[in-house]
Amino acid sequence: MAIINQATKELQVKIVYYGPAMGGKTTNLVQVHDHVQTAAGNKGKLVSLATSSDRTLFFDFLPIEAMTIRGFKTKFQLYTVPGQVIYNTTRQLVLRGVDGIVFVADSQFEKMPENVESFQNLMDNLQSLKLNLHDIPYVLQYNKRDLPNVAPMEYMEFLLNNREVQVPSFSATAHRCEGVFETLNMITRLLLHKFINQSVPQYA
Amino acid sequence: MATLPQITEEDIQKLDETLREFNTSADATVSLIIDKAGFLITHQGDSDEFDLTTIAALASGAFMANQTIAGLVSETTFNSTYQQGENQSLFVTNVDDHCLLVVIFKSDTGVGVVKYYAITAVKRIARQLKIARKRAPDESLDLSMLNVADTQYFFRKKEKEPGGKKRQ
Numbered sequence: 141m142a143i144i145n146q147a148t149k150e151l152q153v154k155i156v157y158y159g160p161a162m163g164g165k166t167t168n169l170v171q172v173h174d175h176v177q178t179a180a181g182n183k184g185k186l187v188s189l190a191t192s193s194d195r196t197l198f199f200d201f202l203p204i205e206a207m208t209i210r211g212f213k214t215k216f217q218l219y220t221v222p223g224q225v226i227y228n229t230t231r232q233l234v235l236r237g238v239d240g241i242v243f244v245a246d247s248q249f250e251k252m253p254e255n256v257e258s259f260q261n262l263m264d265n266l267q268s269l270k271l272n273l274h275d276i277p278y279v280l281q282y283n284k285r286d287l288p289n290v291a292p293m294e295y296m297e298f299l300l301n302n303r304e305v306q307v308p309s310f311s312a313t314a315h316r317c318e319g320v321f322e323t324l325n326m327i328t329r330l331l332l333h334k335f336i337n338q339s340v341p342q343y344a
Numbered sequence: 345m346a347t348l349p350q351i352t353e354e355d356i357q358k359l360d361e362t363l364r365e366f367n368t369s370a371d372a373t374v375s376l377i378i379d380k381a382g383f384l385i386t387h388q389g390d391s392d393e394f395d396l397t398t399i400a401a402l403a404s405g406a407f408m409a410n411q412t413i414a415g416l417v418s419e420t421t422f423n424s425t426y427q428q429g430e431n432q433s434l435f436v437t438n439v440d441d442h443c444l445l446v447v448i449f450k451s452d453t454g455v456g457v458v459k460y461y462a463i464t465a466v467k468r469i470a471r472q473l474k475i476a477r478k479r480a481p482d483e484s485l486d487l488s489m490l491n492v493a494d495t496q497y498f499f500r501k502k503e504k505e506p507g508g509k510k511r512q
Contacts, residue, residue, distance in 0.1 A: 143414040148356070178409045187398055198405060201382075203397045206498055217382060219400065233408045237381020291396045321501045 159244035160254035161223030164283040167314040196222040241278035247290040277330035280309035363388035366465040393443040
């Protein structure tokens, strides 16, 4: 849960990038880290707990300090989860205290079953933490749109965004930084909407 | 999911006082109170050489992973981890359902001393958090004046000059 620290005048928010293995979650964080425009010292180190073959083992972590809102410094902590099926316990740990989620789907046709499975896994893991996806701001990112074998956006919307309330979705080519900031800004916007609408926000 | 209590400036002062006394007694370099989601709540000590934001995120992840492993081997009393280093060591102990105490100390300081004084410190921290939890929230962050439409460019991408050079 977000921390609003009245003592240090800070708002801390946790955003988790979720999705199937090799979908581009880590690439999103790398691109944000490399291209974000921040004041000196406001961008932390990108920490990756990865295997020797660069697959995420535990999580990637990027702290960024953004603009000040009414005297409060806003600190965003961006996490990714390991996508591989065997690391489900790790995904549950990283989801603890999540405020917003970016679901990074792989647009390649043959990856559709993995996308659907990963989304179902997200809902299951939230349920195990007594959380409900409908209570948490989230956005969808359809990544790898530069590849030749991608599914149409409408088809991906039908598979992943076919609920009572449709959430914002973005096409992206994360390795070229296309769609990365649009996605991040939208989840930020949804999170701030949520804080504004909450009568009693979270404190620390 | 249970949440953290409202913590006021007075709470932070008392938590900091506990940490300062603990650092002196246990000869700790720096001690931190962190949320189990990885957020740093407060810290005391000589922290210049440490990236405390990252340490908080990694320490909470490592603690939760170890706790899960302990559960898998039917160990139900798990409440601390100890990383022994050549120069600096790290001790992480449970405070309550939401928080952890992280202690960085010189390796020539015995972990026994740290553990001994941590018992009292943890009790004081937990007590202060309990007081905070009982207190009715009477302050809030007023974000209502914020024009959320402006957050479209909350995070801006660095732009490049037509020639490919980055702007100064």
